[in-house]
Amino acid sequence: MFAVLLLILRYGFLFLLGIFIVMLVKWMVSDLYMEQELRPAGQKEMSETKADTGRLVVINSSLADLNYGDTFLIDRDIILGRDSGSSIVIKDTFASNQHARVFVRQGQYWLEDIGSTNGTFVNEAQVKQPVVLADGDRLRVGSVTFQFVRWGHEVGLYN
């Protein structure tokens, strides 16, 4: 009886090591899934902090699937366009399939028109070459207007 207990303990030691690793991996994997849900576009530049991640907030839209106040975090390069593969889909007849691009370089957000038919406008001026977006800039594609927000916590634009 005693010998059996000892045997169980001896292999229990190895067994517990296995259990530990299984639980560890299980929780780490579910952590990864959670992270993915929290930050859908993942990847960010090394030097910037999450608190000042830029975002585009819809302030004017005639489309059903884009409503006032909808917020898009820009934590990696994004494409705006009518194509359903775009990061932000704009189902507007005045929007091109691949309309404009917002990208992050050294902590600054740039907007570039990528050959749209009807143009991209920042503060109602047409974008000819890549421009740096500043907090509060209004970005218009077709009939949809976004506001670029850099310090989301301090701006009381949307409720």
Added chain:
Amino acid sequence: MSGVYYAAPHSNIRGSAGSRAVEKKLLFLAALYLLAGIMSLYLDESGALVIIAVVAGLSVAVAFLLIHIYWKASGFRGDHYLLPVTAVLISTGLVFLFRLDPYYGIRQFIWILLGLGTLVFTSRVLVNFRFLGDYKYIYALLGLIALILPIFFGKVQGGAKSWLDFGFFQLQPSEFVKILLVLFLASYLAENRAVLSAGTRSLGWVSLPDPRECAPMVVMWGISLLLLVFQRDLGAALIYFGTFLAMVYAATARIFYILFGLGFFMAGASVSYFLFDHVRDRVLIWLNPWPYIDNIGYQITQSLFAIGSGGILGAGFGQGYPGYIPLVHSDFIFSAICEELGLLGGAGIIILFMILIFRGIKIALHARDEFSALTAIGLTSLLGLQTFVIIAGVTRLLPLTGVTLPYISYGGSSLLANFILLGLLLNISHEANDSL
């Protein structure tokens, strides 16, 4: 464009960090593991030693849980998985040391408590670790002094003259110098990254940085290698150099430096092969240890016998004969683990180290600036390389070089240094999680 990005509307981006529930559960499992190990060792015995072992096991388990409680109470947001993984590695080491030689077990127990104290201290005092980046030339100087001292006042142990003798305990400065090296390189590379990765003058098809920019780096590296040759501490030299290359590559993303460095390393290795007897011996017993089984090859062949006799499930804890391997309590503890816990146990330990490295790289990716990212990369490669070098050494994948298996082998300097390393990694992840 490259791929489809999905940017869904968000209302909140706050993470759920803060509660350390996973850490607690894993630490309970680790405590169970440690106690099962101690129990199976001493269940059929009695006497003072049993009481000491049980007390040691219980105290270590409780100490880990206390650290968890303290961190939870003080709102520390460091990585949740590092502490439990370390706890299991530490427990494995402690249990095996008690099984191999209780003398080392008891001493290791005291070192573990001191090490945990160091960990709490690091996570408390160095939580704003960024100021560490301001003193890089002081580190270079301190590191040099610490490496030079053993050459004059050192004591030879296991072929390496890298120990300082303080009477009742000995210190191995190179264990601590490796952390100073990482801090120096991280701070230096963060400052000069742009220059190093762009290069200012071209040599044929590669552009080289100005000699002035890389001079301090080359000097630091050359001197440390020279010293290690004088101290005959091959393992440490290998680890230093690998960490150096990993950090330079992480900072500049230029494969040229790696090739250049490997070339240098090959040259150095062949030179030392012809110059030093002990290097030649190591290569000899690596290529074929069997003719030397009675003398220089004894240790490695005993290690191979032990690993081989373990099989898949092992001989059972406490049932093997690892005592035949010289130095089994420090460099060769992995062979003892393989003998008694088998392939499964050995693989388990390797998986745990891989998880530590995975978390370390993750911390580096999430770090907030270059200094902390490079520090995290450096510390992680230090840990990974040291583990690789010794496990590869005892299994005869690489020539044997005497370094400790982090967190498992007996050794106070190594334990304390690795706990400081762990604390720094946790601090970097604490800062990254704080901004979430």
